[in-house]
Amino acid sequence: MSIYQGNIRKMRVATNNEHLAQYQLPVGEQLIEMNPLISTQIKVSFDNQIHCVHCQSLTKKSFNQGYCYRCLMKLAQCDTCIIKPELCHYDAGTCREPSWGEANCLNHHYVYLANTGTIKVGITRHVHDNVSSRWIDQGATQAMAIMRVQNRLTSGLVESALKGFIADKTNWRTMLKSQPGTTNLQQLKVELLTQIEDQLDEIIDEYGFQAIEILDLPAVDIYYPVAQYPDKVKSINLDKDLNFSGVLQGIKGQYWLLDGDRVINMRKYSGYSLNIETAE
Incomplete structure (x- = not known):
């Protein structure tokens, strides 16, 4: 088992020679190689801290996928x-x-x-x-x-x-x-x-x-590391569900696909401080 802790960023993406999407999740100063985790158990908990992805300040609410309100209003991006x-x-x-x-x-x-x-x-x-x-x-x-x-x-x-x-x-x-x-x-x-x-x-x-x-x-x-697609889509909201766990059945776009037809947009939670436990 591996444990990672820190503020996350959007997953880094690339493709291999077969145009299979390759994913890495930045967590603090570490990178989680996500493709090898498909079909394994994963556990995530949110510790109720969000840091702006630009200025790093603590913010109660994230805007525009990771910015504090001040940066939202002043940054050209x-x-x-x-x-x-x-x-x-x-x-x-x-x-x-x-x-x-x-x-x-x-x-x-x-x-x-x-x-x-x-x-x-x-x-x-x-x-x-x-x-x-x-x-x-x-x-x-x-x-x-x-x-x-x-x-x-x-x-x-x-x-x-x-x-x-x-x-x-x-x-x-x-x-x-x-x-x-x-x-x-x-x-x-x-x-x-x-x-x-x-x-x-x-x-x-x-x-x-x-x-x-x-x-x-x-x-x-372009191909994606997906073992099984959901029949329906049930979105996980970290602001309401501070913890979730399950089998990671695939990754597509910036979404994790988990068992039970659950999905989560990881990019949406850029700047959130998470504890992530993986089976590898």
Whole structure:
């Protein structure tokens, strides 16, 4: 048996050569290798302490997956434009942290299609070897980058155009219930680009030919360490259920899947101080 104690962060993700998602959970200064724990017993208890993931201060309530209220209100990474990039206001001179915006928003972004149980559009800053960690965080079983754009604002404008024809949200309950069927993302890309051709032309007219680059990349299949999917989804709430234990039946997205159809979004509890006992 192993025991870990400390404030957790969102699980670190990667894929191996077979595109199987690999997970590590940061707990204090330690990392738990999660894949080997599938089908084993795990026990978790929350000690009623939450520390902001940015300033480390003790907070009674967590906002936006780990921030205290003060950081929620002052950090650029917590501003509304992070959720709605088409509202980026850097050029207006009102960015909360201009240096952060320059480092994170004024660089290339990718627009992608993903299968998370339903087909969705999204944006990400990084695609490495045709895979983005964001796709794994969302539990996508297929994904494909379709455009590279000049900055976050442009990515939001393109995403907004695509939202007229395709969803931009992941239905987490659908994502967790089963392995979805496959979709021809290449064909869908062609159809969608035709549908938003006029909007793309408007963006290029305003921001220049370098604003948008259509990519010709293959779709990627992603697999998850899941021994058994839940028939129903019963969400564990650490603020109400301070302790839980059971067999870890799988991990998908940022969720643990436990026996009894129970699931928990570990990213939601970033900054929570937990005691975790594992069988290994």
